[in-house]
Amino acid sequence: xxxxxTFLMPLLNRLLLRVDLTQSDKDxxxxxxxxxRELAPGEHLVRQGDxxxxxxxxxxxxTVREKDVATGARQILAVHMAGEMVDLQNVLLExxxxxxxxxTQAKVVIIxxxxxxxxxxxxxxxxxxxxxxxxxxxRRDARARIAHLLCEFxxxxxxxxxxxxxxxxLPMSQxxxxxxxxxxxxxxxxxxxxxxxxxxxxxDRRSVRISNWEKxxxxxxxxxxxxxxxxxxxxxxx
Amino acid sequence: xxxxxTFLMPLLNRLLLRVDLTQSDKDxxxxxxxxxRELAPGEHLVRQGDxxxxxxxxxxxxTVREKDVATGARQILAVHMAGEMVDLQNVLLExxxxxxxxxTQAKVVIIxxxxxxxxxxxxxxxxxxxxxxxxxxxRRDARARIAHLLCEFxxxxxxxxxxxxxxxxLPMSQxxxxxxxxxxxxxxxxxxxxxxxxxxxxxDRRSVRISNWEKxxxxxxxxxxxxxxxxxxxxxxx
DNA sequence: CGTAACTTTGATTAGTATCAAAAATGGTGG
DNA sequence: CCACCATTTTTGATACTAATCAAAGTTACG
Numbered sequence: 001x002x003x004x005x006t007f008l009m010p011l012l013n014r015l016l017l018r019v020d021l022t023q024s025d026k027d028x029x030x031x032x033x034x035x036x037r038e039l040a041p042g043e044h045l046v047r048q049g050d051x052x053x054x055x056x057x058x059x060x061x062x063t064v065r066e067k068d069v070a071t072g073a074r075q076i077l078a079v080h081m082a083g084e085m086v087d088l089q090n091v092l093l094e095x096x097x098x099x100x101x102x103x104t105q106a107k108v109v110i111i112x113x114x115x116x117x118x119x120x121x122x123x124x125x126x127x128x129x130x131x132x133x134x135x136x137x138x139r140r141d142a143r144a145r146i147a148h149l150l151c152e153f154x155x156x157x158x159x160x161x162x163x164x165x166x167x168x169x170l171p172m173s174q175x176x177x178x179x180x181x182x183x184x185x186x187x188x189x190x191x192x193x194x195x196x197x198x199x200x201x202x203x204d205r206r207s208v209r210i211s212n213w214e215k216x217x218x219x220x221x222x223x224x225x226x227x228x229x230x231x232x233x234x235x236x237x238x
Numbered sequence: 239x240x241x242x243x244t245f246l247m248p249l250l251n252r253l254l255l256r257v258d259l260t261q262s263d264k265d266x267x268x269x270x271x272x273x274x275r276e277l278a279p280g281e282h283l284v285r286q287g288d289x290x291x292x293x294x295x296x297x298x299x300x301t302v303r304e305k306d307v308a309t310g311a312r313q314i315l316a317v318h319m320a321g322e323m324v325d326l327q328n329v330l331l332e333x334x335x336x337x338x339x340x341x342t343q344a345k346v347v348i349i350x351x352x353x354x355x356x357x358x359x360x361x362x363x364x365x366x367x368x369x370x371x372x373x374x375x376x377r378r379d380a381r382a383r384i385a386h387l388l389c390e391f392x393x394x395x396x397x398x399x400x401x402x403x404x405x406x407x408l409p410m411s412q413x414x415x416x417x418x419x420x421x422x423x424x425x426x427x428x429x430x431x432x433x434x435x436x437x438x439x440x441x442d443r444r445s446v447r448i449s450n451w452e453k454x455x456x457x458x459x460x461x462x463x464x465x466x467x468x469x470x471x472x473x474x475x476x
Numbered sequence: 477c478g479t480a481a482c483t484t485t486g487a488t489t490a491g492t493a494t495c496a497a498a499a500a501t502g503g504t505g506g
Numbered sequence: 507c508c509a510c511c512a513t514t515t516t517t518g519a520t521a522c523t524a525a526t527c528a529a530a531g532t533t534a535c536g
Contacts, residue, residue, distance in 0.1 A: 049463070067373045075373040089365050097366045097464040123361055127327050128335045130368035135305045135313040138375040138420030142492075173514065182376030184493055189516060205501085225287070226335040380524070411482065425524055427484060443533085 035110045039063075039102040046087055046100040054110050055087040061106025062171040065089075066179070067098050076180040078129060079103070079153075079171070081160060088123045103171055125228045132226045137182045140221060145181040146191045147220035150201065152227070154210055155236060159229050165236055166210035173206075195219075273348045277301075277340040284325055284338040292348050293325040299344025300409040303327075304417070305336045314418040316367060317341065317391075317409070319398060326361045342409055363466045370464045375420045378459060383419040384429045385458035388439065390465070392448055393474060397467050403474055404448035411444075433457075 036059070039045065045056060045063060056063075063086055065077040077098060080086045086108065090096040129152075136148050153170065157163035170177075174192070178185040195201045200216045202209040210216055213236055274297070277283065283294060283301060294301075301324055303315040315336060318324045324346065328334040367390075374386050391408065395401035408415075412430070416423040433439045438454045440447040448454050451474055 065369070067369065075377045077369045077372055089362055089369075093362055093366070093466055095463060095466070097466070098369055123365065124327055124331055127361065127365035127368055128331070130365055130372060131303070131305065131315045131327075131336055134315055134368060134371050134375055137372055139313045174516095175514075185515085186494085186517090187492060189514095190492095193516080225333060228331055228333070228335070412484095413482075422525055423483085424485090424526085427482095428524095431484080 037108050037110055039106040039108065041102055041104050041106075043102045044099060045102065045108070046090060046096050046098075048096055048099050050090075050096040052087065052090045052093065052096050055085060055091040056108040056110055058084050058086055059107040059109060062103040063100055063106055063108075064103050064176075064180075065098050065100050075182060076176065077133070078126065079180065081157070081162065081171075084160075089126055103176065128226045128228060142181075142183055142187055142191045143194065144220055145183065146177070146188065147195065147200070147216050148222050149177070149181055150195075150208060150210065151217055151220045151222040151224075153208075154213075155224050155227060155229070158236065159227075166213055168208055170206045170208050275346050275348055277344040277346065279340055279342050279344075281340045282337060283340065283346070284328060284334050284336075286334055286337050288328075288334045290325065290328045290331065290334050293323060293329040294346040294348055296322050296324055297345040297347060300341040301338055301344055301346075302341050302414075302418075303336050303338050313420060314414065315371070316364065317418065319395070319400065319409075322398075327364055341414065366464045366466060380419075380421055380425055380429045381432065382458055383421065384415070384426065385433065385438070385454050386460050387415070387419055388433075388446060388448065389455055389458045389460040389462075391446075392451075393462050393465060393467070396474065397465075404451055406446055408444045408446050 037056075039061065046052065048067075058080055061081075063080045065080075067075050067077060087096075087100055090098075090100075132152075136145055140148060150170075154163065154166055154168060157168045158165065162168065172180065174188045175185045177183075178188045181188070183191075192201075192203065195216070196203060198215075200210070200212050200219060202211050216222075275294075277299065284290065286305075296318055299319075301318045303318075305313050305315060325334075325338055328336075328338075370390075374383055378386060388408075392401065392404055392406060395406045396403065400406065410418065412426045413423045416426045419426070421429075430439075430441065433454070434441055436453075438448070438450050438457060440449050454460075
């Protein structure tokens with residue numbers, strides 16, 4: 001298998017979750033023009049106001065989309081992981097309306113804007129997640145908000161083959177979690193501790209084990225439908 | 239001009255804001271298969287869990303997208319107005335992940351899912367607005383949140399030719415506003431009154447006049463870029 | 477006019493933020 | 507391998523924004 005094929009397998013796997021690709025579809029994906037870029041943590045992939053010329057397929061690591069508001073607070077809008085397309089949301093727009101940064105060391109494949117068009121579905125799923133986040137941040141209390149994020153990550157990581165059922169390495173500091181759920185880091189910490197004391201989760205460093213999926217999902221008001229993954233992609237639901 | 243052309247002019251106008259359509263593009267839009275549907279206030283266009291078979295172009299009135307959370311609270315995710323496509327976000331997905339309802343009496347044109355494909359750009363703008371709302375609800379206080387919504391409405395209504403500079407009929411009760419900004423109706427009321435006392439806005443019934451655009455936009459942390467409208471679409475900015 | 481929906485005002489409470497600082501962790505150079 | 511430093515996590519005490527509960531005005535409308 002060529003190096004290029006190795007890079008693109010995560011994307012192919014991800015697409016295969018939703019659609020049945022013919023061999024020629026797969027060939028088309030593997031033939032996308034591309035170049036690799038290595039990112040240090042915190043590096044900007046896209047800045048608000050940029051005129052986008054490409055988008056990225058993530059090979060490894062995590063990236064975030066984020067916005068700043070006037071108070072100086074930062075709001076994380078989405079977290080992206082290996083196998084996901086980053087910035088389809090921006091690439092056809094005249095101006096990027098938010099920043100994209102690496103959260104961890106990360107590797108991406110650059111795909112020029114001329115080479116896409118296949119990925120509308122992905123953008124719709126993105127938007128679906130945004131909507132869920134509006135509801136999460138707007139209408140759930142601290143406990144439910146954190147629980148919801150933990151559930152979402154569990155399901156998405158499992159779908160990407162990056163986690164065993166309900167166990168994963170959380171790629172974010174409590175500070176960053178706070179920006180994702182619109183809370184203070186102090187309150188994120190207290191909420192995580194409380195979820196631990198309730199025996200819904202166990203933590204060690206940043207690894208998370210969901211010890212009671214049912215109760216956590218209930219606490220979170222979590223329904224995975226908005227992720228638009230096929231049934232078979234998750235073992236958590238029986 | 240035929241009846242069908244009359245219905246579709248709002249959409250054409252809207253598209254022309256962003257792209258320069260050739261005559262044959264315009265013909266293609268006018269040739270979309272369609273049928274008209276009349277909605278009473280509160281009627282459901284789409285329900286969460288539906289298998290979407292079509293999307294809608296709004297002719298008149300307002301519709302909202304919304305989600306419910308476990309507490310019984312409702313979160314409005316977007317408000318749509320005449321000339322806008324409703325539910326591009328859902329139409330290619332297997333299951334709709336949120337409800338769409340009419341807010342007012344409304345008229346829409348039904349467009350079957352086979353007849354689209356041109357509208358990716360619109361979905362990206364939708365998603366951009368979702369992101370802004372996450373930030374709004376997550377990180378702005380009551381005053382800024384309300385101010386932001388008022389600014390967004392002013393710019394969008396003006397772009398749609400539905401409002402003079404900074405004056406418009408707000409299509410929502412304070413109860414509904416509360417659901418859109420994730421506050422209580424009581425606090426929405428107090429915040430509106432405060433904005434009035436500060437002389438940033440004037441209200442009479444549900445009509446809103448922005449008396450001090452600069453100060454309101456500053457209070458709102460409002461930057462219209464996320465709406466991805468062309469410069470010429472708004473006179474508010476000089 | 478009478479009734480339901482909506483807006484406004486008031487009093488109290490609750491959930492998070494804020495401010496501060498101590499403990500734990502991870503990485504680095506000596 | 508240890509000592510040191512920066513970062514992150516944890517704990518505590520207090521303040522404040524917005525929620526809640528309640529009820530009086532107001533407006534729309536049949």
